[in-house]
Amino acid sequence: MYVVATAGHVDHGKSTLVRRLTGMEPDRWAEERRRGLTIDLGFAWTRLPDGQPLAFVDVPGHERFVPNMLAGAGPVAAAMFVVAADEGWRAQSAEHLAALDALGVRHGLLVVTRADLADPEPARAQALEHLAASTLGSRGPGGTVPSVAVSGRTGAGLDDLLTELVALTRRLPTPDPDADVRLWVDRSFSVRGAGTVVTGTLTAGTITVGDTLSAAGSAAGSAAGRLVRVRGLQALGEDVRNVSGTARIAANLRGVDRTDLGRGDALVTPGAWRETEVADVALRSTGDSGDAGAGGDGAGELPGTLVLHVGAAAVPVRVRPLGPDAARLTLDRPLPLRTGDRGLLRDPGRHQVAAGVVVLDAAPPGLRRRGAARARAATLEPVLREASATDEPTAPANLAAYVAGLHLREHGLVRREELRALGLPELPPDGLDVGADWCANAGRWAELISRAPEELAGWEREQPLAAGMPSDVLRQRLGVPAALLPAVAGAAHLVLRDGQVRRPGTEATLPPAVEKAVRAVEDDLAAEPFAAPEAARLAELGLDTRELAAAVRAGRLLRVTDTVVLLPGAPDQARRTLAALDQPFTLSQARIALGTTRRVAVPLLELLDERGVTERLPDSSRRLAPRATVSEGR
Template sequence: MFVVATAGHVDHGKSTLVRALTGMEPDRWAEERRRGMTIDLGFAWTTLPSGATIAFVDVPGHERFVPNMLAGVGPVPAALIVVAADEGWMPQSAEHLAALDALGVGHGLLVVTRADLADPHPAAERARSEIAASSLGAVETVAVSGLTGAGLPQLRAALDRLVARLPEPVLDAPVRLWVDRSFTVRGSGTVVTGTLGAGRLRVGDTLELAGAGEPVRVRGLHRLGEARPEVSAVARVAVNLRGTPRDRLGRGDALLTPGRFHRTDLVDVRLSGDPAADLPATLTLHVGSAAVPVRVRPLGVDTVRLRLARPLPLLVGDRALLRDPGRHHVCGGVRVLDVAPPPLTRRGAAAARAAVLAELDGRPDLAGELRRRRLVRVGALRRMGVPVQATPVAGDWLADPGHWRLLGDQVTEEVTRYAREHPLEPGMPVDALRQRLALPDRALVEALVRPPLRVHGGRVGTTAVDTLPDPVAQAVRRVRAEYADHPFRAPEADRLVELGLGPREIGAAVRAGALLRLADAVVLLPEALDAAVTVLAGLPQPFTLSAARQALDTTRRVAVPLLELLDRRGVTRRLPDDARVVVVS
C-alpha cells in the first residue's frame, strides 16, 4: 500500500477528487457533509492501473483546521497538492505548501481541479513556480474535473508514476504509530488509526503507549477495512487494543515498540525558515500527529533548544514543524539534532553548544555521538535512533576511543597517587577510583585496569595484596621471633607500639594475612589458629575455658576471643554449661 495526503485551500475540491478516484466518501462527519468542507481527517483508498493500492488522507483546507491537516500530513511520505483552476493559488495553498516543505516531504503531484470551469494553465503555472521552491521541487501536473471525470485516467497514471518513485519502507525498523483517531467499537473496545511509516505490526504484539509508558496488547488489525494478522509499512492501519480504555489515548499519542524510543521534553534542533533570533518565546511543535506547545531558546543562527510541554518519542533526524497559531504562521521546519542534550548552566554554555550543533546534520552518527557523550549505553543510543555497530568496553557501555585511552592513563595516575598517600593499604578501593574518574559503573573501572595494575578484593593496586611495606614486614618478623616459643601469647598494646604496629599497620598486616586479629590490639601469628585446634582436640572432651587456657599456655585475654572465633567458624561448639567440644579435628 502507498499513502498520500491531500493539501490545498479550502473548497478547492480535495474531497471531491478523492471521492471521484475511490468511489468512497472521505468526509466522515455529518457536519462536514452539511457544510461542504472537510473539518477532520478523512480516509479512502483505491487500486491504481498497475495494481498498486493507494490510500488518501484527506485533510481540511480551512485555516482554522490547520492542526488537523498537520496531524494527517505528518507521517505521510507524499502529497497531492490541489489547486482550483477558477481560483488559483490561495493563502491556504501557501500555508499547506509551507507545512509540506517544513516537514521535508519530497514527493508529490499537482492537480488542478475544476478544469471544466476555467483554463487550468494559469493556475498550474503559478502553482508549479511556488512548489518548485519547496522540498517537493518540480512536480508532474494533471488537470482534472471531479464533476465530469475529465483527466481522471491521466491522474491515475500519474499516481502510478508517483508511487513508483517512493522510497522502500524499512520493515525491520521499530514501530512508532502516531495516533490520528481513537474511538470505541461495540464488542471490540478501543480502536486507534494511524499511518504506519516503518516496521510491522502483528496481532498479539505488545506495544508501549508513549504518553504513559504502559504496555498495550494488539487484539486485532485492520487494513483497507479488512482484518489482517499482520500489517507492514507503509499502510493505513486500525489497531484494536485489548483492555485499554478509550480515554487513555487520543490524537497525538503514539504506539511504540517497547524500549526503542527516547521520550523527551528537551530537544536541540536545526531550523529552516524564520531566523532563530526572531522566533517568539512560545510556539507549537507539530510532529507526527502531535501538536505540543514549546518554549523556544535560540542557540545559533539556525539552531534552537525546545522545551516541550509534554514528552514525545523523538529520534535524531526526525522532522517536525514550528507554527505560531496566533499568527496562523508556519515559522519553519525543524530537524532534530539531539534528543538528550546537555544542560546549559555555565556562562557561555549556549554559545559553546551552538558551535557543537553547527557541525551536526541530523543524521545519526555513532562516532560523533560517542565523541560528544564519551560514555553511553547501547540501549540509550538505540532509543535515540542511532544504529550501533560497535563492541562495548564493559557490559553494555560504549566509549569514545580517545576518551577511553585517557581514562586508562588516569587510572594509573590515581592509583599511584593513592598508594603514595596510603602506603599501608593494598591498593585503591574500586568505588573510590570510580568516583575520582566520575564513572557511572564500577564495571568500567575494572575494564580499564591493565597490567601491572590488577583488581583484587575490591581494590586496584600495583603490587600483590599480600605484599607489606618494609617497616610493617620487619615489625611482623620481630613478633614472630619473640613469640615463636609461645604462639598463643599476644603482645600487649604498648609492646605493639614499640614494635611499630599501630592500628593502621596492624590493619595492613591483617589484610595481607601476616597477622590474625582476635580483638582490638589482640593479634596472633596466622598459623596459631590451626595449631590451637590441634591442642584443643587433644584435651578430654568436653573442655572448659580454664582447661583450654592452660593447655594453650596463654591468658584469658587471648583465650576468650580465640575460642569465640573457633565457635563462629564451626570448629568448636559451645555447650549449655559453657564447656566446649572440638567438632573438626
C-alpha cells in the same frame, strides 16, 4: 502499502477526487458533507494498477482546521497537492505548501481538479511555480513536480492520475521493517465488544498482534508510560496478523481506555525511545522564498512561544535562539523524539508557519552559565552544516554520526541503548565500543586509561600496607560506572580481582612465618570449608590480629567477624550449598548443610543477608534471594 496526504484545496474538489479514485467517502462527518468542507481527517484507500495498495489521508484545507491538517500530513512522506482549475492558487494553498515544505515532504504530485469547469493550464503553471520553490520541487523528475489535470465529476484524466500515482510510489524510499515502532495516533474511539481502537500512520517498523507497546507523549498524562497489548490489527479495512510501515492501521488495544489516548499521542517500542521535553533543532524558513534544505537560511526572529507540530502531535514550546539557524525548544509535555525528526513551528495567533525544524539533539546539555547559549550555538555549527544536506541519500546517517560524536564528547561515556533511543545507532569516528553495552569518546577513554595507574599509585603511597586499591574507590575517583571498571582496568594493564585493583606482579606477600601459618589455615579449610579455626588454633599458629589483617589484605582470608575467618570463596560456596536446600530453610538446616557450628553459621548467614544472597523471613527462616550473586568487594 503507501500512504499519501491529499492537501491544498479548501473545498470538496479533492474529496470528490479521492471518492472517485477509491469508491469511498473520505468525509466522515455529516457536517462535512452538508457544508461541502473537510473539517477533520478523512481516510480512504484503493489498489493501484500495479497491484500496490495506496491509502489517502484527506486533510482539511480551511485555515481554521490547519492543526487537523498537520496531524494528518505530519507522519506522511508524500503528498498529492490539489488545486482547482477554476480557482487557481489560494491562500490556503500557500499555507498547506508552507506546512509541507516545513515538514520536509519531498515526494509529491500536483493534481489540478475541476478541469471540466476551466482551462487547467493557468492553474497548473501557477501552482508549479510555487511548488518549485519548496521541498516538493526538489525530488520530481527533472527537478519539477509531476502534474496531471482531472475532473472528479466526469472522470477525465483519472487514468493518467493513476499512472502518476504508481510512479510516485515507486520513487518513495522503502522503510525499515525492523525499525523501532512509533505510531502517532490520530484517532481514538471505542468499538462495542472490542474496546479501545486507535488509528494512525505507521511510518516504519512492524506491529504484530500480541505485541506490547508503550504509550508516549500523552497529552492527558494518564497513559504516559503505560504498557498496552495489541489484541487486533486492521489495515485497509481488513484484519491482519502483522503490518509493516508505511501503512494506515487501526489497532485494537488492551490495557488502556479510549480517553487515555488521543491525537498526538504515540505508541512506541518499549524501552527504545526517550521522551524529551528539551530539544535543539535546526531552523529553516518556509514558503516560496524558503531554502529547500533544512538549516538553510534560518527563519528570522521567532516569537518566544510557538506550537511545535511533529508527527500527529501539537505541543506548545518556548523558543530560545541558538544563532540564526538553530534554537532550543522547551516543550510543554514530553514527546518521543529522535535526531533527524522533522516538524514545524506554527504561530497560531498569526495563522502562519514560523519555521521548519529538524531535530538535532533530543538530550542537549543544560544552558545554565552565562554565555552557554552562544557556546552551544558554536558547537552546533558543524551539525547544522550536515543538517543542510538532508536531501542527500547518506544525510540522515551522517547527521546522526555528527550528533553522536557531539553527545559523546559532552558526556564521555554513554550507553549504546541511550544513543539508539536518541536516533543515533552508529558510532562516530571518535567513538569506541568499550564493553558492557557502553561506548566512549576516544579522548575521554584515553584519559581514563592514563589516570587509572596514577590513581592506583597514589593509593599505594597513602596505604602502603594495603593489599590493593578497593575497586569501588578507583571507580569513584575515575567517575565510571561499575560495569565499565573491568574494561578500564584491563586497558590500563591493571589486575582487578576480589574487589581490589593491583599492578601486575605486585600482589601482596606475607612474611615467611605468616605465610606458613596462613597456608596451614588454608589446608584446614580446604578439608572443611566452614570449620573456622578456633582462637586457640590461631594462637598456636601465631596468627594474631595484625597477622590476620595482613592475610585479609592480601586476599588470602576472609574475615567474617573478629574471631571467624574463612577462605575468600566461602560466600560463593555457601550460596551453592544453600541453593540445594528446600526453600526456605532454618539456621539449623543451614548449619548442618554447611557442616559447621553456630559460631560460624550465624555470622556467615548474616553476611549473606547483607550481600543480598539470602533473605531473612519474619519467622527467622531464610531463603536464597532471587538471582542471588555474591558481589564484588570482599
